[in-house]
Amino acid sequence: MRPSLSCLLSISLFFTFFLLGVKSTNNLVTKTCKQMVQSDPQLHYNFCIAALEGPASKNHVKDLQGLGLVAANLIKANASGTLSHVEKLLKQKGLEPFYKGCLLDCQELYSGAIDKVRNTIDAFKSKDYFSANIQGSAAMDDSITCEDGFKEKKGVVSPLTKMNDDIFQLCAIFLSITNMFH
Numbered sequence: 071m072r073p074s075l076s077c078l079l080s081i082s083l084f085f086t087f088f089l090l091g092v093k094s095t096n097n098l099v100t101k102t103c104k105q106m107v108q109s110d111p112q113l114h115y116n117f118c119i120a121a122l123e124g125p126a127s128k129n130h131v132k133d134l135q136g137l138g139l140v141a142a143n144l145i146k147a148n149a150s151g152t153l154s155h156v157e158k159l160l161k162q163k164g165l166e167p168f169y170k171g172c173l174l175d176c177q178e179l180y181s182g183a184i185d186k187v188r189n190t191i192d193a194f195k196s197k198d199y200f201s202a203n204i205q206g207s208a209a210m211d212d213s214i215t216c217e218d219g220f221k222e223k224k225g226v227v228s229p230l231t232k233m234n235d236d237i238f239q240l241c242a243i244f245l246s247i248t249n250m251f252h
């Protein structure tokens with residue numbers, strides 16, 4: 071049996087709209103990342119694209135509000151992942167006391183950061199970009215404080231540098247987005 075013309079037509083229309091949807095999400099991500107990197111030299115363009123593109127198209131994000139939520143949820147997932155990693159490291163036997171102290175600080179910092187990110191998400195959802203920005207900045211500070219702890223003693227190497235950097239970047243992305251609403 072030959073498929074009818076209208077059937078073929080609706081299939082091709084479906085794919086056209088599907089592809090247009092993906093394309094416009096990717097355009098939004100590219101445009102926003104470009105704009106953010108220009109105003110914040112600490113932000114890396116490639117990181118921005120790599121972090122946002124997948125989840126943004128998965129969630130059919132169409133606007134900046136949607137993209138901000140994607141970024142905030144990435145921070146939450148990242149902070150939870152980092153906290154679990156810290157807790158795993160803390161289970162090791164015979165940890166050097168200074169190093170263990172740093173990990174304990176990071177555990178506390180990230181528990182707090184996760185609460186702040188939850189508040190950020192609530193504020194952002196209710197379009198209170200000012201509070202979202204304040205809570206997001208506080209979460210960002212927690213990642214910096216965690217990383218800096220390890221630097222206080224010579225020869226100690228942070229096992230969390232990559233994770234802290236990722237969270238720093240994600241927070242910077244999120245904060246940039248909240249600033250675009252001002």
Ligand SMILES: *[C@@H]1O[C@H](CO)[C@@H](O)[C@H](O)[C@H]1NC(C)=O
Pocket residue numbers: 120121144147148149151152233236237
């Ligand atoms: C944090 O986010 C980055 C970018 O999306 C990702 O590459 C990394 O694997 C995440 N880390 C954790 C611990 O979830």
